[in-house]
Amino acid sequence: MVKIGIITDYANAQLIKSFLNMKKILLFIILAVALLSFKKLEKNGSKEKLTETELKSIKENYNWISKEFLIINFRMPKSSCHYNNYSDLKKSSTWWTSYYAKMKLVNVHNVFVYSDKKKAKKIIDSKAHFEDVNSFILNNFFSRSKACYGIVVVNESGEFKKKAGEYTQENILELINSLK
Secondary structure: OHHHHHHHHHHHHHHHHHHHHHHHHHHHHHHHHHHHHOOOOOOOOOOEEOOHHHHHHHHHHOOOOOOOEEEEEEEOOHHHOOOOOOOOHHHHHHHHHHHHHOOOOOOEEEEEEEOOOOOOOOOOOOOOEEEOHHHHHHHHHOOOOOOOEEEEEEEOOOEEEEEEOOOOHHHHHHHHHHOO
């Protein structure tokens, strides 16, 4: 009877030990996936390029005249976002102005483009805030994205880099530098 109890205790201890090891492995996998999902932009990724017609359209639609780079801060349709990304656009605009002011960008034309012009009509001024004319930005840069935001940086030659989802000041600088 004592032998059976010892064997059972040993089996339970082994079971607990293997459960704890599985828990550690699962935690490691979750951590690895989380870290990889926040990867940096590819530094050697190939540049994409707009056609002459597309470049001309972007220059006309977003008043891009003399700067070397155009930054398009794009707000996706509400249907692509898990929350209402069109709430309190005035406050959001103030925040973005402060955010970019800290960067001291040179030779950059920075605009904000809204996929849903009806929800953004109070902020669209055709100076810094624009509608997505004919859904050009959505269809050409973010057609399959399920993010709330995206950014596109275009140089004078029409080469561009983009990032779907939220982005940092570091991401913005990386996009610009990759197009120099």
